[in-house]
Amino acid sequence: xxxxxxxxxxxxxxxxxxxxxLERLILDGVFRPGQxxxxxxxxxxxxxxxxxxxxxxxRILRSKGIIDTRQGHGSTVATLLPVGNQSPLMxxxxxxxxxxFDLLExxxxxxxxxxxxxxxxxxSADRVLIxxxxxxxxxxxxxxxxxxxxxxxxxxxxxxxxxxxxSHNPVLVHTLQSLTDLLLSSVFASxxxxxxxxxxxxxxxxxxxxxxxxxVNGEAEQAEQVALEHxxxxxxxxxxxxxxxxRLERSSMRLEEWQ
Amino acid sequence: xxxxxxxxxxxxxxxxxxxxxLERLILDGVFRPGQxxxxxxxxxxxxxxxxxxxxxxxRILRSKGIIDTRQGHGSTVATLLPVGNQSPLMxxxxxxxxxxFDLLExxxxxxxxxxxxxxxxxxSADRVLIxxxxxxxxxxxxxxxxxxxxxxxxxxxxxxxxxxxxSHNPVLVHTLQSLTDLLLSSVFASxxxxxxxxxxxxxxxxxxxxxxxxxVNGEAEQAEQVALEHxxxxxxxxxxxxxxxxRLERSSMRLEEWQ
DNA sequence: GACTAATTACTGGTCAGACCAATGCACCAC
DNA sequence: GTGGTGCATTGGTCTGACCAGTAATTAGTC
Numbered sequence: 001x002x003x004x005x006x007x008x009x010x011x012x013x014x015x016x017x018x019x020x021x022l023e024r025l026i027l028d029g030v031f032r033p034g035q036x037x038x039x040x041x042x043x044x045x046x047x048x049x050x051x052x053x054x055x056x057x058x059r060i061l062r063s064k065g066i067i068d069t070r071q072g073h074g075s076t077v078a079t080l081l082p083v084g085n086q087s088p089l090m091x092x093x094x095x096x097x098x099x100x101f102d103l104l105e106x107x108x109x110x111x112x113x114x115x116x117x118x119x120x121x122x123x124s125a126d127r128v129l130i131x132x133x134x135x136x137x138x139x140x141x142x143x144x145x146x147x148x149x150x151x152x153x154x155x156x157x158x159x160x161x162x163x164x165x166x167s168h169n170p171v172l173v174h175t176l177q178s179l180t181d182l183l184l185s186s187v188f189a190s191x192x193x194x195x196x197x198x199x200x201x202x203x204x205x206x207x208x209x210x211x212x213x214x215x216v217n218g219e220a221e222q223a224e225q226v227a228l229e230h231x232x233x234x235x236x237x238x239x240x241x242x243x244x245x246x247r248l249e250r251s252s253m254r255l256e257e258w259q
Numbered sequence: 260x261x262x263x264x265x266x267x268x269x270x271x272x273x274x275x276x277x278x279x280x281l282e283r284l285i286l287d288g289v290f291r292p293g294q295x296x297x298x299x300x301x302x303x304x305x306x307x308x309x310x311x312x313x314x315x316x317x318r319i320l321r322s323k324g325i326i327d328t329r330q331g332h333g334s335t336v337a338t339l340l341p342v343g344n345q346s347p348l349m350x351x352x353x354x355x356x357x358x359x360f361d362l363l364e365x366x367x368x369x370x371x372x373x374x375x376x377x378x379x380x381x382x383s384a385d386r387v388l389i390x391x392x393x394x395x396x397x398x399x400x401x402x403x404x405x406x407x408x409x410x411x412x413x414x415x416x417x418x419x420x421x422x423x424x425x426s427h428n429p430v431l432v433h434t435l436q437s438l439t440d441l442l443l444s445s446v447f448a449s450x451x452x453x454x455x456x457x458x459x460x461x462x463x464x465x466x467x468x469x470x471x472x473x474x475v476n477g478e479a480e481q482a483e484q485v486a487l488e489h490x491x492x493x494x495x496x497x498x499x500x501x502x503x504x505x506r507l508e509r510s511s512m513r514l515e516e517w518q
Numbered sequence: 519g520a521c522t523a524a525t526t527a528c529t530g531g532t533c534a535g536a537c538c539a540a541t542g543c544a545c546c547a548c
Numbered sequence: 549g550t551g552g553t554g555c556a557t558t559g560g561t562c563t564g565a566c567c568a569g570t571a572a573t574t575a576g577t578c
Contacts, residue, residue: 014531052531052533052534053532059319060322063322070540072560074557074559075558102429105428105431106434113365169361171364171438175365274560309562309563311561314530330530330569332529332571
């Protein structure tokens with residue numbers, strides 16, 4: 001009878017067990033996408049297996065595309081998403097900017113649900129992380145005089161990611177993630193522009209504060225509502241931005257006609 | 260300069276090399292499907308690598324489904340070569356059924372929204388198409404005595420697709436589509452099974468009828484509600500199916516104890 | 519002689535410890 | 549500051565040993 005190694009496995013070999021247990025930890029959010037796993041030697045201790053078995057377990061995860069390993073560096077949890085290849089959608093964007101708002105519509109739906117679930121299902125550890133991300137973002141947004149917009153965008157993204165991860169629904173997290181990536185890769189310039197204008201920024205800051213409060217206080221309905229309003233505001237801001245852009249274009253066209 | 264080990268590998272690690280070389284030998288017909296490979300120790304000699312590396316190489320081939328290994332026996336070349344490529348998320352599904360319900364949760368959200376939008380935004384042309392798809396599905400489901408389950412599943416899928424397309428949100432359609440593909444490719448057997456049981460089938464038929472009616476009559480709230488209930492039912496049915504499956508497994512295990 | 523049970527020589531599975539190679543960070547000289 | 553230099557840490561590989569199933573062989577029994 002094995003005295004160690006809380007084996008849960010009848011027919012499973014060690015490497016399979018290692019892979020399964022690590023997957024479980026990843027799904028539970030203990031190890032998150034992008035995060036660096038503990039070193040192999042440390043994992044051996046924690047899981048109670050030899051390095052050979054552990055390495056075969058990691059090999060399984062690597063084959064599945066779940067982790068990514070670099071010599072001298074370590075193994076990181078892959079930012080696995082592909083809900084599907086994103087290429088087909090990318091074309092749509094270029095030809096039909098309207099699709100941007102369709103994307104925001106879907107994203108609002110998912111963001112609302114994730115906020116609701118985060119408020120109702122989130123653990124205390126989740127709340128701690130969410131608060132930390134929120135503070136990082138809010139402190140930077142308030143304190144700095146000349147903010148680095150790109151950095152603020154990253155902090156913003158990290159905050160929303162923390163909220164979605166608290167939903168404990170990996171599929172939701174990944175879908176949301178891929179949509180956000182798609183959004184940023186296509187209109188990052190516009191989004192960046194939003195942060196530069198004072199009015200939108202204070203509005204966004206307020207909504208973030210409300211969202212944070214609702215989630216950590218477990219107010220599910222409130223959290224969903226705030227998230228929906230947040231995305232709706234962003235959508236409206238981008239719409240205004242686009243309109244203004246068109247107006248500028250028209251005037252420049254008029255200018256060209258006379259030259 | 261390595262004197263042995265006819266390395267052909269720039270950046271490749273040993274295990275990858277081992278896997279590649281063995282694949283090559285299999286493709287060249289040196290090792291044929293069904294055949295027993297030489298023992299690990301013998302392969303180590305022949306390939307000039309340690310057993311640890313050799314085993315990691317075999318692990319790669321096993322992950323790809325190219326070989327099959329049994330303790331005390333050996334590794335045999337699999338008879339049927341790799342099936343369909345599976346997305347990274349697929350692996351998570353197989354080992355963690357919990358993720359399946361996470362997927363259904365997200366899908367219900369999107370399906371609900373698409374039904375709502377279809378009812379409120381759908382054009383008359385959309386409604387005609389939806390009705391046609393619905394009739395095709397319903398007629399086949401009711402009339403035929405011995406139904407071809409796979410065909411019914413296709414008609415079902417076509418109906419839902421028509422509804423989602425009436426939402427006039429390509430992003431929503433696309434996201435929903437990829438989630439559905441993911442679902443079907445992982446649990447198509449179970450879904451198929453649902454159609455075979457009489458009770459679930461009548462329930463599904465009823466819900467389809469209600470969904471169709473709500474959408475074509477422009478009753479947005481009702482459509483969303485029905486869609487949510489529909490997905491919720493399916494989720495519950497799959498849950499029951501899984502439970503029953505486990506019960507059967509347990510009883511067969513008990514059976515084995517007495518033999 | 520035919521059948522069963524123990525033996526034994528394989529097989530893969532796991533472990534421990536050693537060393538090599540790449541990375542990245544801290545420290546130090548300039 | 550800037551650019552090296554070292555060193556601690558990480559993954560990559562090897563070795564040799566032992567454990568655990570498998571199956572063929574052998575010994576024992578009827």
